[in-house]
Amino acid sequence: MKLLTHNMLTSKCIRGVNVGYPLSINASDVRVADVDFNPDFISRMIPKIDWPVLYNAVERLGHVEDLPKETPVNYESNEDFLKKAHHALLEVEIIHGELVCPESGRKFPINNGIPNMLLNEDEI
């Protein structure tokens, strides 16, 4: 699971959970994959995502390197920044671990890169 996906996932569908975001990550296996860099694609993605959530996620996984805490001004033309964002959003992948609901503590397993977000009958 890529961190761009994590940036959008929530556990708000659990009954009694209001926001369910961001999900905290416990990862036991993290890999870095090579993904073709497309600066245009990344700069269009930046305004759609929650940057602090992305930053905290890469930090938690120990892949923060020198990603800035905040998005710089005029990032569209800042190729160095876009490459770092590209790496964090698309190249760092969680293979095994779990996502944890911040409100209920409910854990969602991640196996072979696939988070299982199904709920039990009594949770909906």
Added chain:
Amino acid sequence: MEVENQTFSMNKQKKVSRKLKRLQFMIERDTGTSCNQTATQNLVICNAGLVNGLSQEILYEHFSKHGSVIDIRLVPGKSYCFVSFSNVDSAINAYNEFNGKLKICQDNKPMYLLYIQVLPEVNSLYMWDKLPLGLILCDDFITSDEESTLLELCNFNTELIGIMKNRLVKHFGYEFRYDINNVDKTKPLNETIPCECNFLWKRLSDSDVKSGFKDFNPDQLTVNHYSPGQGIPHHIDTHSAFEDPIICLSLGSPVVMEFKNQDKHVCVLLPRRSLLIMSEESRYAWSHGIVPRKFDVIKNDSVTGYTSLKRGTRVSFTFRKILNGECKCNYKEKCDSGNNKQALENSVASKLEKLHVHEIYQNIAHHFSDTRHKPWPNVLKFIQSLDMGSIVIDVGCGNGKYLGNKDIYDIGCDYSSQLVSICKFRGYEVCVADCLKIPLRDDIADAALSIAVIHHLANEMRRLEALKEIVRVLKVGGKALIYVWAHEQIKNEEKSSYLKQDRKNRKKIDISDNSPSNIETIILPDGCVSFPVHTNRKEFKAQDVLVPWKLKDENKSTFLRYYHVFDEDELVTMCKKLSNVRIETSYYDQGNVCVILEKIQ
């Protein structure tokens, strides 16, 4: 059910006699009747009865080998029962062969027998003599010639008979829908009740049966074809659907029909060519059903007591009159009228989806995926129209046929972890999720796909919820493409690609399907629901159907997927119930009903 033939060892004999003493004590205490040391014609089966699954049919099958069985008394809630023979010798023979040997019950333990002087008076489960109130049986209502004429009216495909597990059904006048247990009163069928049946009402009116039936003028007929071994689950005909009475003609073979009301249980032998009138209490308060088995055990008044009757092929004509307005019965606890229960309850719908959608895709995932590679052109066109950097969620992504597009970020989700694994293997970004609970934040997707998904939800409320959930994750201005299977598979004389896949259908031939439906009953924890099984590559005969998927494995396993196929305007009508969307376009595409929605606020 096997008989052990070895003789008992000394040890075992002691054990058995201790056991028999205990059982004898219990039976004497319960019934106040003492057991005999010497043989009589009456036997107690000490450790086998209704509580461990014994039936009079099984009892009869074994005990009648030793002579004429004149009485069987099964006691509700007890683990013992009684059998009487016409003479002592038969009882002795049965005792010697079965005692401590015959395994007849569900727990597969041998039965123990005792002789008893007289059969105790017990409240036997089955009643034979007292018909429910309002139930009238007219023997020999039609002649053999009339029977033949009626049987010819409904030609059941004889190839199907014998291979189908369930009874075959054909409707006239109105279709009875087994999903909602009702008829759609706004949609009469082209085929009305054949005029060959008209003589029945004149005859009924001329007969000495109660005057209340003189004006009976049915407009709905269901013909059921039962092969030996087939039955029908217990049911009360939906009050809001039909008037009183309901009239049933039995052709071809007799059968025993059971009627139940609370703890009362009445068996009625329906002879061949008889007419059964269910009126008043028997129509409104008693359920009726036919146990699936190949022979019935019948109690008759003659000395022989019980006899068995082998079932042949039975065809029943059930005539009903559609009710306009509310049901006015006095059996409110059994009446559905007024609460307008047209849809499956959510709990039933979700269990049905679990068994007949989710579990099926888990089982067929790989074969299903092998048959799903060619994307539909209009879906691709929608994806290709999206801007670079769009976030797209494919809700119900299946094997990922529409994932992995260049320059957009697409995430797939599906209930089937097997299908999701296939997507992951192909390098796509996916999660396992329920389309009714999409695990994404509100307002984040630029576009959403729901291709062939919503038709798997088993009531309209859930289908609407699924649409709402898609709209929730869309951002304002974001678009969703929805595809569902269409009820109508021919549009403007052009067959859908689904029908064309059958080579025969490519030529100009009639794809209409007048053959009777095979009805599958699904047993769920809260009751049962029945749906017709769809014939692949034919038109849909009902909106809620089970569609078979045949695996190409050694066993040729068949799985039945639940579908609600959509009428022409149904999807658009549903979308209009959402306040925050605009319908950009709606169209028919190769047997699918489709819309593109835009979230506007």
